[in-house]
Amino acid sequence: MRTGQNIYKRRDGRWEARVFLGKKANGRPNFKYLYASTYREVLLQKNNYEKTISLKNTQVLSNALFSDAAYSWLLNSARRWKPATYMKYKNCLDKYILPQWKKLYVREIQQGTYDRLMEVLLQQLSGSSIQTINTIISGILKYTLNCLPVKCTGKVSEHAKRPLDILSDNESCKLLTYLDHRNDLISIGIRLTLFSGIRLGELCALTWADVDLEEQVIHIRHTLQRIQNRNRLPEDPKTVLYIGSPKNKRERSIPLHPQMIPILTKYKSRYPASYYLLSGTLSPVEPRKMTRHFKKIIKSCDIRDLHFHTLRHTFATRCVESGMQIKALSEMLGHSTVKITMDRYVHLSMSFKQSQITILQFPDLKEKNRQNLSQTDQEVRENGEDTEDLS
Known part of the structure; x- marks a missing residue:
């Protein structure tokens, strides 16, 4: 019986959890198998084991060159993307990011490092390209460190954006x-x-x-x-x-x-x-x-x-x-x-x-005065009728 999160109830009464470790040389999936007498126990084992693996990977990658971590991220994520997306990210990485960060270690990427890169790129790239570069940087750092040590806030200013053309x-x-x-x-x-x-x-x-x-x-x-x-x-x-x-x-x-x-x-x-x-x-x-x-x-x-x-x-x-x-x-x-x-x-x-601006209207002073006078006359008439009724 399967209950989700790759946890199963075995025929012998034990609970089995599987942790995906990657693929073998023949392309088949490679799992780590964990066992316990209850669902809660095996779930706890599974969560602790995944945290241990994640910590080991983070320690290894954080001490790696940014370029090595970047290519590892590309290969690991490629199966989720269309081929065109993969090539787009790889080309942006090779052309705009690695020339500046190729010799840096992952742990050296700080906010100042990112800001200096943006100072260069904002002068030559469109808003769409900057957005792609932010996606790449944040993806690599999250994959490597399980967190984002910088705020990817770089974007083309509003006044620098080119208006998109339409046919007149x-x-x-x-x-x-x-x-x-x-x-x-x-x-x-x-x-x-x-x-x-x-x-x-x-x-x-x-x-x-x-x-x-x-x-x-x-x-x-x-x-x-x-x-x-x-x-x-x-x-x-x-x-x-x-x-x-x-x-x-x-x-x-x-x-x-x-x-x-x-x-x-x-x-x-x-x-x-x-x-x-x-x-x-x-x-x-x-x-x-x-x-x-x-x-x-x-x-x-x-x-x-x-x-x-x-x-x-x-x-x-x-x-x-x-x-x-x-x-x-x-x-x-x-x-x-x-x-x-x-x-x-x-x-x-x-x-x-220009056609829509004609919808805008302001009250006319003379018309407003006429409306006020008309309303006053009506109130006087109504008050007069009320007095006659009382008498």
Whole structure:
């Protein structure tokens, strides 16, 4: 009988606890087995043994070089991450943290050490990159010391943050007019992004099976990325295409905008369900190639140089300006909280702000005086009626 926490009641009446120690050379799990006559006793043994192991690991790692502890953390945590996340953390570690801390021991990492690193990095990195570096540092130190001896407070100041672009009304009109006169799948993909807010990798991984015209939704089940080949042999390519789950491992369904339904209906019957939407074949269009197509199109439309992700920003902003509920928008974008949607993707345009400013009103002095006089007259009349009743 199992009662949780890897504790079991044996057939001989004893209680058995298992402590996971890692994996053997053959890949099978390696356990430490503890026994007692009661559940409480074996649970106490298990907790004490785990504390002993943790203390030993902490003592060993705290006396290690920070670089050794960092790579140990990477290898230990890799199984929980997607390959792209692993490479992102490893590249940030190698490029920004280890050049400054490579010769330091873990026990030497103090608040002043962290602050000096931030002084350098805040001058060259975005807020998103600083946040990633804070995640790496805190992860390594917690893994090594079971605590965080520094406060990872470094962040880009508000005035230094670059405002995220959206398409202006004029630019949106230019782009949609261009797309209206094109019948290729790339143009359909760009229009779909503008009317759904899906990410570039999600668009590239979309197949015609994900387009459900009966329910009038698209299903976001995968994302496509080109990432560094982690286990590359000398003859292997440096990068590989990787199809995995969407960001935050959140599959979702997005309702199709009415303008997209006739377009997708026209094309879906031409392709098998397993074919990719952007290519119309079994081979996907890579994100980099899709970005190049997008750049050429906006240049043809005489639109300023923008990132493909601008379409997602524009979708979110227009949804808010149109009165869409933020919770509904947050779920369509695949965010874990409404706060992320508001803070990161909703950038209200000046034209919308100008329309909203007309809602603001202050009381008019003359109108206020008229209201006061009218109220006084009414009170006089009411008092007069009350006097007549008494008489």
